Amino acid sequence: MADVALSAEVAQFLYGEVLLLDERRWDEWLALYAEDAVFWVPSYTMQGEPVTDPELSINLIYITSRAGLEDRIYRIRTGTSEASVQMPRICHQISNVTAEAGEGGLITVGANFMVASWSHRRGQEFRSGRYEYQLARSEKGFLIRHKKVLPIEEITDGWFDVVTI
Amino acid sequence: MDTQLNDTSNDPGDFAALVDDRPEDGVFQVSRRVYNDPAILEAEYKNIFEANWVFLAPEGLLKEPGDYVATHIGRQPVFVIRQKDGGIGGFINACSHRGAMLTACRAGTMTEIACPYHGWRFNTDGQCTGIRARRAGWPEDDFDQSRFDLKPLPRLESYRGLIFASLGADVAPLNEHLGPITAFLDLFCAPAPHELEVVAGASIHTVNCNWKVLHDNGPDPYHAATVHGNFAATIVHRDEISGNTGLKKTETGRLAGRVAAGMYAPGNGHTAFWADKETPEVYPVWAMKEQIQKSLPAGKAKWALERSRHVTVFPNLLVNELASTYIRTYRPLAIDRTEISSWCLAPVGEAADLRAARLRKFEDFFMPTGMSTPDDVAIFEMANQGNMAAAGHPNDMSRGMAAATTGPDGPALELGIDPEMSSDQFTHEITLQGVYRQWVKMMAGGNG
Ligand code: FES
Numbered sequence: 001m002a003d004v005a006l007s008a009e010v011a012q013f014l015y016g017e018v019l020l021l022d023e024r025r026w027d028e029w030l031a032l033y034a035e036d037a038v039f040w041v042p043s044y045t046m047q048g049e050p051v052t053d054p055e056l057s058i059n060l061i062y063i064t065s066r067a068g069l070e071d072r073i074y075r076i077r078t079g080t081s082e083a084s085v086q087m088p089r090i091c092h093q094i095s096n097v098t099a100e101a102g103e104g105g106l107i108t109v110g111a112n113f114m115v116a117s118w119s120h121r122r123g124q125e126f127r128s129g130r131y132e133y134q135l136a137r138s139e140k141g142f143l144i145r146h147k148k149v150l151p152i153e154e155i156t157d158g159w160f161d162v163v164t165i
Numbered sequence: 166m167d168t169q170l171n172d173t174s175n176d177p178g179d180f181a182a183l184v185d186d187r188p189e190d191g192v193f194q195v196s197r198r199v200y201n202d203p204a205i206l207e208a209e210y211k212n213i214f215e216a217n218w219v220f221l222a223p224e225g226l227l228k229e230p231g232d233y234v235a236t237h238i239g240r241q242p243v244f245v246i247r248q249k250d251g252g253i254g255g256f257i258n259a260c261s262h263r264g265a266m267l268t269a270c271r272a273g274t275m276t277e278i279a280c281p282y283h284g285w286r287f288n289t290d291g292q293c294t295g296i297r298a299r300r301a302g303w304p305e306d307d308f309d310q311s312r313f314d315l316k317p318l319p320r321l322e323s324y325r326g327l328i329f330a331s332l333g334a335d336v337a338p339l340n341e342h343l344g345p346i347t348a349f350l351d352l353f354c355a356p357a358p359h360e361l362e363v364v365a366g367a368s369i370h371t372v373n374c375n376w377k378v379l380h381d382n383g384p385d386p387y388h389a390a391t392v393h394g395n396f397a398a399t400i401v402h403r404d405e406i407s408g409n410t411g412l413k414k415t416e417t418g419r420l421a422g423r424v425a426a427g428m429y430a431p432g433n434g435h436t437a438f439w440a441d442k443e444t445p446e447v448y449p450v451w452a453m454k455e456q457i458q459k460s461l462p463a464g465k466a467k468w469a470l471e472r473s474r475h476v477t478v479f480p481n482l483l484v485n486e487l488a489s490t491y492i493r494t495y496r497p498l499a500i501d502r503t504e505i506s507s508w509c510l511a512p513v514g515e516a517a518d519l520r521a522a523r524l525r526k527f528e529d530f531f532m533p534t535g536m537s538t539p540d541d542v543a544i545f546e547m548a549n550q551g552n553m554a555a556a557g558h559p560n561d562m563s564r565g566m567a568a569a570t571t572g573p574d575g576p577a578l579e580l581g582i583d584p585e586m587s588s589d590q591f592t593h594e595i596t597l598q599g600v601y602r603q604w605v606k607m608m609a610g611g612n613g
């Protein structure tokens with residue numbers, strides 16, 4: 001059973017996270033992640049199921065440290081990534097937020113997302129799916145230990161990055 | 166440079182006029198019509214994809230009897246299936262009754278194939294095993310059901326676990342068609358024969374470009390310094406701040422153009438290029454150094470251990486051997502839209518640290534959500550837009566035309582291959598020249 005008060009509190013945190021992405025405040029966004037945070041976007045198998053073991057699979061994204069997320073931002077900021085010189089304008093919607101406190105103070109969170117995106121290059125795009133988090137509490141608020149993003153689409157049209165999903 | 170391209174020819178069959186191939190003048194130009202004219206794609210479906218060998222899927226996706234992969238040859242839906250006796254069958258994915266596709270999934274398992282429309286049944290050998298209300302339709306006792314067996318693909322062969330098929334029956338045997346490419350396929354995950362598996366997961370994505378914009382990029386190491394400079398810079402930065410060594414480190418020698426490299430036009434429109442590894446110890450294959458050096462002659466062992474290898478097989482397969490073995494196939498969905506499917510092959514029983522290095526480097530570079538492929542995709546879409554400019558220049562692919570060696574060079578001899586053309590320059594375009602010579606030949610109706 002989701003904890004209603006906790007879910008409301010976590011929802012505020014998630015709104016804050018995606019606003020940082022929508023506003024491209026990536027350094028503040030990175031600060032929400034634990035040093036050993038995992039950011040996982042499974043790929044789908046040929047049979048149409050998401051892969052279950054990221055270590056032994058090819059994933060759309062499987063990053064196991066904040067430094068790995070920082071690499072993505074570093075690349076965007078080189079200014080020579082053709083896919084990133086013109087970052088799409090994006091707008092996240094988050095809904096169906098549930099949160100439950102579990103062992104070791106970790107909070108398990110589920111939410112649905114939709115990202116609308118617009119760029120001159122690819123026009124309007126929509127991606128939708130499920131977020132799953134493990135959050136810890138720190139003195140500065142919640143800290144993201146684990147984020148799994150599962151897009152509903154098995155075939156990626158174009159591309160996306162950690163900051164546009 | 167003057168061009169002799171006949172871009173506006175009213176003869177739709179005059180494909181040779183679209184490629185201006187004059188070695189004596191150092192000219193190799195391709196009309197942009199080949200990328201933007203829907204009539205060309207129609208002819209390509211017929212004369213290229215549906216006429217000769219095309220790649221379908223890695224055998225590793227068909228583990229158990231009934232496992233199948235459904236795909237297309239040109240416009241035509243087909244499937245390959247692991248049969249009860251362990252063999253592989255390939256059939257047109259359309260019911261022999263009124264043509265319903267037998268499966269709408271990309272892959273799955275069907276030990277008995279049941280048509281979703283009127284329920285006819287087939288076994289994994291394609292034999293028709295059941296017709297609903299057969300006697301009501303055909304009362305005769307000696308009714309021959311075999312006339313409704315599924316249509317097998319006229320040719321189906323594998324090389325090193327890669328399944329190819331041809332809708333044209335009258336084509337050369339597969340290994341003859343592949344020619345010198347077989348030497349490269351033999352080296353993947355050497356020492357061969359080495360059992361390979363398809364790693365769980367796949368990379369399937371769509372791009373708004375003509376299929377040849379994509380195909381042109383596979384044999385084009387020239388673009389790496391421009392398009393992937395940001396990847397190299399990011400990796401160098403990562404490895405510096407983290408002090409990564411060994412398997413954790415990613416090599417950038419090839420992307421930065423610091424290493425010896427070369428390319429081949431082996432014939433039949435296939436291509437190959439290679440680059441020496443600056444730091445061979447960061448590659449998982451290095452762990453097999455002793456075995457490889459024992460089992461292969463010195464020249465081939467050097468190829469297996471110390472060179473990255475990149476091949477394309479005309480018209481729809483790319484195999485890259487970097488830290489991982491990457492196989493990619495693609496099919497045109499429309500004149501300006503292409504679907505790409507990729508998998509990672511890896512040795513069965515590989516140690517966990519080697520496997521992790523292989524997979525994480527694969528994701529970094531090859532996923533449409535990684536740090537390189539998005540840049541390629543963005544460029545494909547820009548190149549495709551630019552190629553709409555029929556009023557502009559034709560595309561120039563003449564780099565290295567005069568400097569290239571006819572026949573094999575030193576590294577080719579080490580590998581034991583006899584390509585049509587060799588070059589020791591990474592920025593040459595002899596690979597593309599080979600591609601478009603084959604294109605002209607096949608579009609004119611030759612099977613090559
Ligand atoms: S179309 Fe398959 S049974 Fe009729």
Ligand SMILES: [Fe+2]
Pocket residue numbers: 388389392393541
């Ligand atoms: Fe590239």
